[in-house]
Amino acid sequence: MKRKNGYPVLVAAALCAASLGIIVVSVASGPRVLNPFSMDIETCRMLLAIRLPRTAVALLMGGALGASGAILQGIFRNPLADPYILGISSGASLAASFGLLFGISLFTLSVPILAFIGAIATGAAVVALGHDRKGLQPERLLLAGVGVGFFLSAVLMLVMTMSVDDGLKRAILWMSGDLSMVDWELVPVGLLFILAGLVIALARRKGLNALTLGDDIAHSLGFSPTKERYILFVAASLMTAAAVSMGGVVGFVGLVVPHVVRRHVGSDASVVLPLSVVAGGTLLCLADAIGRTVAAPLELPAGVIAALIGSPYFIYLLGQKRA
Amino acid sequence: MTTLEFADVSFSYSPKKFVEQMSFTVAEGELVGLMGPNGAGKSTVLKLAAGLLSPRKGSVLVGKQAIGSYSGKERAKLVAYLPQILDLHAPFRVGELVRMGEYPQDGTQALSVEEALHIVGLHEKTDTHLAELSGGERRRAYIAMTLVQGAKVLLLDEPMASLDIRYQFDLYRLLKDIVREKGVSVFMSSHDIGMGAMLDRLILVKGGVVIAQGDPDTVLTEDTVQDAYDLNESVGTYMATNRTICRAFAVAGA
Numbered sequence: 001m002k003r004k005n006g007y008p009v010l011v012a013a014a015l016c017a018a019s020l021g022i023i024v025v026s027v028a029s030g031p032r033v034l035n036p037f038s039m040d041i042e043t044c045r046m047l048l049a050i051r052l053p054r055t056a057v058a059l060l061m062g063g064a065l066g067a068s069g070a071i072l073q074g075i076f077r078n079p080l081a082d083p084y085i086l087g088i089s090s091g092a093s094l095a096a097s098f099g100l101l102f103g104i105s106l107f108t109l110s111v112p113i114l115a116f117i118g119a120i121a122t123g124a125a126v127v128a129l130g131h132d133r134k135g136l137q138p139e140r141l142l143l144a145g146v147g148v149g150f151f152l153s154a155v156l157m158l159v160m161t162m163s164v165d166d167g168l169k170r171a172i173l174w175m176s177g178d179l180s181m182v183d184w185e186l187v188p189v190g191l192l193f194i195l196a197g198l199v200i201a202l203a204r205r206k207g208l209n210a211l212t213l214g215d216d217i218a219h220s221l222g223f224s225p226t227k228e229r230y231i232l233f234v235a236a237s238l239m240t241a242a243a244v245s246m247g248g249v250v251g252f253v254g255l256v257v258p259h260v261v262r263r264h265v266g267s268d269a270s271v272v273l274p275l276s277v278v279a280g281g282t283l284l285c286l287a288d289a290i291g292r293t294v295a296a297p298l299e300l301p302a303g304v305i306a307a308l309i310g311s312p313y314f315i316y317l318l319g320q321k322r323a
Numbered sequence: 324m325t326t327l328e329f330a331d332v333s334f335s336y337s338p339k340k341f342v343e344q345m346s347f348t349v350a351e352g353e354l355v356g357l358m359g360p361n362g363a364g365k366s367t368v369l370k371l372a373a374g375l376l377s378p379r380k381g382s383v384l385v386g387k388q389a390i391g392s393y394s395g396k397e398r399a400k401l402v403a404y405l406p407q408i409l410d411l412h413a414p415f416r417v418g419e420l421v422r423m424g425e426y427p428q429d430g431t432q433a434l435s436v437e438e439a440l441h442i443v444g445l446h447e448k449t450d451t452h453l454a455e456l457s458g459g460e461r462r463r464a465y466i467a468m469t470l471v472q473g474a475k476v477l478l479l480d481e482p483m484a485s486l487d488i489r490y491q492f493d494l495y496r497l498l499k500d501i502v503r504e505k506g507v508s509v510f511m512s513s514h515d516i517g518m519g520a521m522l523d524r525l526i527l528v529k530g531g532v533v534i535a536q537g538d539p540d541t542v543l544t545e546d547t548v549q550d551a552y553d554l555n556e557s558v559g560t561y562m563a564t565n566r567t568i569c570r571a572f573a574v575a576g577a
Contacts, residue, residue, distance in 0.1 A: 077410075206423075206426050209415075209419075209423060210423060210426065212413065212414065212415070213410060213413055213415075213420075213423070214406070214410055216373075216375060216404060216406045217404075217405070217406070217465075219373070219374070219375055219395075219404070220373060220399065220402070220403050220404040220405070220469075220472075221399050221423060221424075221426050221427060221472065222394075222395035222396045222397075222398060222399030222400075222426060222427040223395060223426075224395060262414060266414075266415070266416060266419060267414040267415050267419065268415075268419055
């Protein structure tokens with residue numbers, strides 16, 4: 001498809017504008033619509049304690065998952081790779097839940113750090129299982145991810161069933177990716193993890209592009225494929241750990257957002273990574289706003305709404321002839 | 324001047340030996356073919372030359388220095404390697420791919436992306452997805468990337484495989500141009516005896532050992548070919564016909 005050089009900039013600008021609009025809508029909407037022109041103390045309190053942290057978490061989580069998906073799809077050269085399918089989210093969730101259930105949450109950092117350890121350990125196990133004698137096999141990797149993910153989810157379910165701890169409720173919410181319980185507590189640490197992951201990934205964007213062409217060509221271009229893959233995997237794990245710590249396991253966003261972004265702006269990681277952050281954040285923020293409004297006072301999980309909005313658009317894009 | 328040298332190189336994936344005591348050179352601005360039957364060790368030789376594998380014994384030298392002693396960026400400016408199968412689904416446009424050749428450079432590349440695209444004849448397809456190109460065009464796009472990369476030695480694993488005769492000759496002419504005008508050395512494996520006869524020099528391998536090397540007319544005799552490929556049948560007519568066709572195309576396209 002012939003495109004002018006300014007096309008990605010146009011897409012980025014449109015996406016940012018849409019994102020800002022959706023943030024405002026997300027903050028204002030809910031079981032009770034807030035009018036920004038007539039704010040009393042109670043409204044301000046509600047805004048600061050409930051709506052703003054929830055919007056911030058949705059934005060950060062969606063952004064982190066979008067970027068993680070873009071990284072994982074590139075380093076494993078697999079269009080189906082994302083933190084959810086590879087079981088990394090489940091590993092992060094299980095490790096963090098253990099922390100809460102067994103009282104290892106001594107300081108604010110402990111939950112995301114445990115989630116990070118869980119993400120790295122699960123990722124390493126899945127990658128090891130995804131190898132055969134000829135190297136990493138795409139189908140094997142996905143099967144390993146699905147298998148390990150199911151196993152870890154089952155373990156978490158088992159632990160929760162046998163526990164009557166205070167952390168139980170939060171752990172259950174982690175499993176379902178429900179944002180109704182979020183507060184400001186983990187936002188600064190989550191933001192730190194996400195920024196660290198994003199900075200690492202952007203610094204390694206050339207390596208990510210080269211890995212997409214295969215290890216032999218990445219080597220020919222002067223990269224060490226193994227080193228680049230490890231560094232980028234750590235970046236994706238940091239962001240996945242942050243997302244899981246703040247709001248739990250959400251699928252779909254990490255899988256589909258990078259594909260949609262690539263369809264519009266090409267595959268250069270220096271464009272795909274930041275735009276996946278914006279698009280993922282915007283999608284989850286919109287999904288959460290809809291989820292808590294349409295059937296109020298009943299809350300629909302943001303991950304479910306994101307899939308309901310995103311899937312038809314994704315299928316429409318797949319049906320478009322790439323010309 | 325010698326650009327690539329194999330000095331008594333051995334390599335094994337244990338316990339089987341894949342390359343044994345191999346010695347040969349590829350000079351600057353030379354188009355050298357690596358021929359031999361399946362399993363002879365051709366791909367291993369190219370991977371050793373690219374620094375993807377390290378020799379167990381002997382040394383692979385590029386510009387008088389062991390390939391393994393260079394940093395990644397330094398190596399990329401000297402040697403580029405393209406595998407036999409280029410990913411059909413690489414999600415990039417032609418211009419994006421060729422621009423990746425700038426990665427090892429620090430803003431000092433000798434050839435711009437536009438110039439490289441002109442040389443390979445893809446300047447009007449800059450915005451085309453790689454998946455929409457023919458096999459021959461895709462190979463040309465990757466070669467343009469290596470030109471921007473500024474590599475002095477281009478290692479190609481069976482670049483003619485799966486190309487029809489028109490694209491084979493397109494590619495042959497392109498490689499000849501690069502060798503002649505840019506002084507790049509091309510070292511490529513091939514199964515095509517006719518194409519082999521058109522190269523500057525040939526290295527014939529069997530069972531990981533060099534069994535003949537030199538001028539194509541000297542290397543591709545009926546005896547050496549029968550020996551290399553374990554043939555009992557007479558191959559004189561087959562070879563003569565292939566050579567005639569290839570040379571006729573080469574003259575017509577020159």
